[in-house]
Amino acid sequence: xxxxxxxxxxxxxxxxxxxxxxxxxxxxxxxxxxxxxxxxxxxxxxxxxxxxxxxxxxxxxxxxxxxxxxxxxxxxxxxxxxxxxxxxxxxxxxxxxxxxxxxxxxxxxxxxxxxxxxxxxxxxxxxxxxxxxxxxxxxxxxxxxxxxxxxxxxxxxxxxxxxxxxxxxxxxxxxxxxxxxxxxxxxxxxxxxxxxxxxxxxxxx
Amino acid sequence: xxxxxxxxxxxxxxxxxxxxxxxxxxxxxxxxxxxxxxxxxxxxxxxxxxxxxxxxxxxxxxxxxxxxxxxxxxxxxxxxxxxxxxxxxxxxxxxxxxxxxxxxxxxxxxxxxxxxxxxxxxxxxxxxxxxxxxxxxxxxxxxxxxxxxxxxxxxxxxxxxxxxxxxxxxxxxxxxxxxxxxxxxxxxxxxxxxxxxxxxxxxxxxxxxxxxxxxxxxxxxxxxxxxxxxxxxxxxxxxxxxxxxxxxxxxxxxxxxxxxxxxxxxxxxxxxxxxxxxxxxxxxxxxxxxxxxxxxxxxxxxxxxxxxxxxxxxxxxxxxxxxxxxxxxxxxxxxxxxxxxxxxxxxxxxxxxxxxxxxxxxxxxxxxxxxxxxxxxxxxxxxxxxxxxxxxxxxxxxxxxxxxxxxxxxxxxxxxxxxxxxxxxxxxxxxxxxxxxxxxxxxxxxxxxxxxxxxxxxxxxxxxxxxxxxxxxxxxxxxxxxxxxxxxxxxxxxxxxxxxxxxxxxx
Numbered sequence: 001x002x003x004x005x006x007x008x009x010x011x012x013x014x015x016x017x018x019x020x021x022x023x024x025x026x027x028x029x030x031x032x033x034x035x036x037x038x039x040x041x042x043x044x045x046x047x048x049x050x051x052x053x054x055x056x057x058x059x060x061x062x063x064x065x066x067x068x069x070x071x072x073x074x075x076x077x078x079x080x081x082x083x084x085x086x087x088x089x090x091x092x093x094x095x096x097x098x099x100x101x102x103x104x105x106x107x108x109x110x111x112x113x114x115x116x117x118x119x120x121x122x123x124x125x126x127x128x129x130x131x132x133x134x135x136x137x138x139x140x141x142x143x144x145x146x147x148x149x150x151x152x153x154x155x156x157x158x159x160x161x162x163x164x165x166x167x168x169x170x171x172x173x174x175x176x177x178x179x180x181x182x183x184x185x186x187x188x189x190x191x192x193x194x195x196x197x198x199x200x201x202x203x204x205x
Numbered sequence: 206x207x208x209x210x211x212x213x214x215x216x217x218x219x220x221x222x223x224x225x226x227x228x229x230x231x232x233x234x235x236x237x238x239x240x241x242x243x244x245x246x247x248x249x250x251x252x253x254x255x256x257x258x259x260x261x262x263x264x265x266x267x268x269x270x271x272x273x274x275x276x277x278x279x280x281x282x283x284x285x286x287x288x289x290x291x292x293x294x295x296x297x298x299x300x301x302x303x304x305x306x307x308x309x310x311x312x313x314x315x316x317x318x319x320x321x322x323x324x325x326x327x328x329x330x331x332x333x334x335x336x337x338x339x340x341x342x343x344x345x346x347x348x349x350x351x352x353x354x355x356x357x358x359x360x361x362x363x364x365x366x367x368x369x370x371x372x373x374x375x376x377x378x379x380x381x382x383x384x385x386x387x388x389x390x391x392x393x394x395x396x397x398x399x400x401x402x403x404x405x406x407x408x409x410x411x412x413x414x415x416x417x418x419x420x421x422x423x424x425x426x427x428x429x430x431x432x433x434x435x436x437x438x439x440x441x442x443x444x445x446x447x448x449x450x451x452x453x454x455x456x457x458x459x460x461x462x463x464x465x466x467x468x469x470x471x472x473x474x475x476x477x478x479x480x481x482x483x484x485x486x487x488x489x490x491x492x493x494x495x496x497x498x499x500x501x502x503x504x505x506x507x508x509x510x511x512x513x514x515x516x517x518x519x520x521x522x523x524x525x526x527x528x529x530x531x532x533x534x535x536x537x538x539x540x541x542x543x544x545x546x547x548x549x550x551x552x553x554x555x556x557x558x559x560x561x562x563x564x565x566x567x568x569x570x571x572x573x574x575x576x577x578x579x580x581x582x583x584x585x586x587x588x589x590x591x592x593x594x595x596x597x598x599x600x601x602x603x604x605x606x607x608x609x610x611x612x613x614x615x616x617x618x619x620x621x622x623x624x625x626x627x628x629x630x631x632x633x634x635x636x637x638x639x640x641x642x643x644x645x646x647x648x649x650x651x652x653x654x655x656x657x658x659x660x661x662x663x664x665x666x667x668x669x670x671x672x673x674x675x676x677x678x679x680x681x682x683x684x685x686x687x688x689x690x691x692x693x694x695x696x697x698x699x700x701x702x703x704x705x706x707x708x709x710x711x712x
Contacts, residue, residue: 015529015533019499019501019502019503019529022503023510026509026511027510057492059577084492084495105495107499109503
């Protein structure tokens with residue numbers, strides 16, 4: 001499926017840039033590489049339409065800061081955040097700042113490329129009304145009140161122990177609820193759960 | 206005093222008598238037939254008698270200190286019975302002053318049909334007092350020698366034991382009786398035991414000192430045949446022109462056991478603190494490891510896609526991608542190897558290492574994430590003074606620790622600069638300094654910086670700096686801190702420089 005626009009890859013690690021370039025090329029996407037958010041912002045006024053794939057941990061200007069700066073510009077490029085490890089609060093923060101998705105390294109190529117092509121074709125903005133989003137919303141609706149509380153806690157980046165304290169139930173019980181939430185949401189990991197929650201509209205400021 | 210009087214032709218008896226009297230030697234004469242006693246003026250003075258006081262043998266005996274009386278009387282009676290002479294020391298009781306010692310030498314003399322016991326009386330009070338003082342001193346010395354835990358053994362120039370202290374008895378298991386008079390070589394295992402006589406001979410011949418005045422750790426052998434480590438120091442003395450050697454022996458069995466245990470605990474602690482440091486770095490390292498893994502995954506997935514389209518010109522792209530993936534796999538491997546080396550409980554082995562390389566490798570571990578934090582790193586390393594003699598893993602641990610501390614200290618700083626320098630220091634040492642622009646060290650914390658379990662961090666264990674200092678000191682170096690004039694702290698430590706490569710053989 002041919003799409004318009006470039007993929008702007010921002011990562012301070014040369015191997016990450018090069019390998020992403022290769023992967024995107026193999027998927028028929030054209031990439032332009034930046035070794036820092038600063039150099040990307042400098043080039044931004046001249047850039048055409050496209051989608052940003054940026055690392056979150058970078059010297060000088062990190063991924064979250066980049067999101068804030070982008071909000072201030074009138075160019076609204078969709079941005080996908082890559083993270084080295086499943087840092088839920090960081091991911092939630094990124095989503096709140098307008099990232100359309102966040103993915104953990106190393107990532108599934110299908111998911112990355114799917115997200116990028118969707119973004120490039122402008123589908124990301126409309127996704128909320130999509131069947132996928134509706135499906136996720138129905139999964140959220142199937143949760144019991146207690147399970148919903150646990151989901152809220154997990155998405156807020158709280159540990160089992162903290163959630164248990166908030167609702168005054170034992171951490172062991174929370175574990176059971178948590179397992180139920182994962183099953184009902186059809187999430188295989190906490191980060192996927194957070195992603196679903198965001199797609200399902202649970203997390204908008 | 207000879208028992209025969211010299212002939213009158215040679216000596217004037219009267220003159221001699223005066224000489225003797227004036228030099229404090231009294232004369233006495235006991236007529237054995239009458240038991241009459243004639244005393245010279247000096248003798249009267251020594252016995253505390255007035256010049257005209259009458260005296261006989263019985264009265265004389267009563268003048269003797271009761272304790273000495275029987276012994277003295279017995280000696281005199283035996284001399285009379287055997288017709289020989291006696292030499293006896295006894296105390297005279299005096300009414301006016303304390304009893305005092307005299308010595309009497311007399312012989313049986315026959316003259317003009319009569320038999321006499323005559324001779325001289327000398328005051329030996331002073332000599333006796335000296336003797337007593339000596340005895341007290343010797344008693345003190347002995348009790349001191351018996352109290353000190355070190356065994357003391359004195360041998361003569363042939364190696365025969367002359368003195369064997371109580372501690373020596375305890376250490377070696379021989380009694381004083383069994384040891385004294387025996388060759389000291391019985392206290393040593395072979396080969397020293399067989400060679401000790403030749404050691405002594407060599408010393409007598411050459412005067413070359415191998416152990417005297419130096420002190421050394423050698424092996425000792427107990428009576429039961431067991432061998433034990435001991436520290437031996439030897440002193441030499443000359444008594445009456447004869448050389449004697451005094452050996453002080455300290456049993457090191459317990460000391461060595463304690464040392465070994467201490468070392469074990471220390472290396473355990475060093476290891477634990479390395480693990481702690483690892484835990485603190487885990488998140489940064491996970492990120493570091495994720496990079497090559499993600500890159501590999503990208504190359505592989507990309508290749509997979511190209512293979513699916515199956516066109517000939519993709520072949521070269523795929524080959525190149527596979528090469529780059531392999532490079533990234535190696536990069537991941539290196540990260541893991543660094544970790545493994547750091548965490549492994551390596552034998553403490555000092556080697557000649559390049560300080561620059563240690564700093565670089567430690568930086569790869571300890572400075573993970575520094576660039577992302579916006580820390581600018583500067584290395585001013587002296588290439589001419591680079592070789593140090595160290596245990597690589599331990600020094601890297603120190604460096605990692607200092608690096609992590611510097612990064613932690615700068616998290617709130619506007620300016621984040623870390624400078625690592627190496628330079629030559631006095632006494633053949635190389636100084637390494639790690640300087641940051643962080644919050645510095647509060648005055649009240651400075652004194653306690655290096656104490657174990659002291660920490661200003663919310664999650665710290667407080668072992669890092671204390672372990673670091675221990676490690677540096679075990680290398681013969683020093684570690685200290687300074688405030689930077691522009692803010693922040695500098696940690697400095699020294700390490701022994703290794704001779705440069707060309708000198709290795711000569712060194």
